[in-house]
Amino acid sequence: MTRRRTSRVAMAAIVTAALIALPGTIASASGNSSNDLEVTGGEENAPPWAPDSALQERLTLPPITQELLDAASAIDKLGSGDPRYNTVEVLPDRSGLVTWWHGEPSAELAAYAEASDVSVAFAESTYLPADLRRIAAALLSDPTSGVVAASIPKDGSAVEVRVTESARQVTAPPSDVAGVPIEVAGVGDIVPFARQNDIYAMGGARIYRFTGTTIDAGCSSGFPVQQPSTGYKGVVTASHCGDVGSQWVRWPNSTGSTVYAYGNNGSMVARIPSYDGAIIQTTFNNPGFYVSAWDSATYTALNGVAFVPVGAEICYSGSTTGLVCGNIVQETGYPYNLSGVGAVTGVRTVQSSGAIAAGEGDSLGLSPLSGLRVVL
Template structure:
């Protein structure tokens, strides 16, 4: 049994730290789980919690909500949709139309997706530098910028080195929303735009689903082949503290992950609170499969400019890739790392796209790591 296997009917994995028990929310009867758990997890305490609606039904409901950018009949729009761990309900956050009263009952009735929904006013969500000079190798969590500078330019953070199964071609996985307006355009590692810092061209979204958009994108070409599977784990000005990536893991509610954005630096103790959610940053930017986290010490985990950077989990002292920094919920000008400003907000509640929504046999790309 492979945890994270898409063939298993699992809504959510949750780690109960107090009892050291793995909770599995699933529509499959416990009797069918028993032989799998006995064979593959004989020493691990596991509790199967019946799910009300299947992951397949939940995903279909989220896709229906995200159609047409989540725009509602009264002019408001869906910003977030977070399913309960057992699939019993979906909590929908709505941005009301300007000057309109928000009738939550009417919206709930409009969202007739076969699963009960609760409606409330959405918190603001927005897409989220280690500005270091050129090294022989590139790494995860560094500043990168589009070739276009000025008000139409964009800066984000480098993601994970990946490889294509068929020919071992090199690529980088980062945030789709960073490059979506720059298809085919060159991006640079650090703010020095020259041939040696060319990290490749944005190729577009990369998702394991043919029907669901995810905030994961592919960069190829340039010098991406010299990107090494290691992540910056120091503060936002530390260009020397690095740790090798030793593999990947899936999002489990209750586990803690670290963010390593180029502008905020390393921030750990971010507890996973929800998985498989829908987030719409705008009418044209709705992403599925998003994971929510909350900083346990209430410090700012990520902010603008950190998008695309690595999210990782430390297991037995080793670093494992978890996802790509996508955005933040709420936000203020109180930031770790680079200070906040009119164009930089930060938040202790951050969002990421798990690596498993982009990598695997269906896309033909896998994570580069050090065994």
């Protein structure tokens, strides 16, 4: 295993973004989903959409252009599957892209970078990314290690792990594996976090789990979806919020008459725990999401799905914390063990201003991608 010198970047806060699909569809951690999942069209009761400019004003970094996003997506596709490829990063000033790679870039990637209208630079990954991924997966799958998350920084200089408090005190993880440094970047279990009367079935709304007599949990809706082959409609939430068959309502009361789904009993019909995603089936929905404060009635349109590169800014919009921007993507395809759920793959971000990014009840608050009329 060859070590190459490069700069060091430490891991900070951990948050997740789930990618999910309706039954029979496929979604990947790199942001590519199957053609059987699409953002749904509006209904006759669709609300008037607010301009996207209001959301863009909340961003802490310059917007990412569509040209940059397309180039980042193309590079990720070319690099995926190559053991030397780690990740692609959008520079903070949005002047170009950096492809983190071990050794000489492939001829195909080098040719793309040469021909691209976007500035594409290559930076050295210290260790072979495929080796880092294997080590991270082995640590995460070992029940005796106490590791609940394993991160690979963009420079590929180590494997950073988060461990339980007991593991830190009793059985700390090894300091290296096959010559690769293992660094403890956080301590404690990753525990799932458990606007206010949504009548449009949109993203970022408060939803409640109803037992038939009581309310026993609260989460946030993510975004509306539709399965083209059947016409079934639904909204996304987090799989740790409930089980298949659980009922969800939009406003707590003793009878559950105001069910969130406006039919179908607001039933959770599918779960994909590996992405912490789930579908609540609805009779209708609207392609939008709530923005601004936790109790805001302000919303804007949902325009599609997009690849999320390292360096992108994400704004989380949940029903507890509200809209929080300044979450900068550090890693995609991030594997961790979510307490009560198991192995999950998501996106790791760092909050640039130190603000609270999400709180109890924000799962699965929608994540608008920086500066684009595209969200996920």
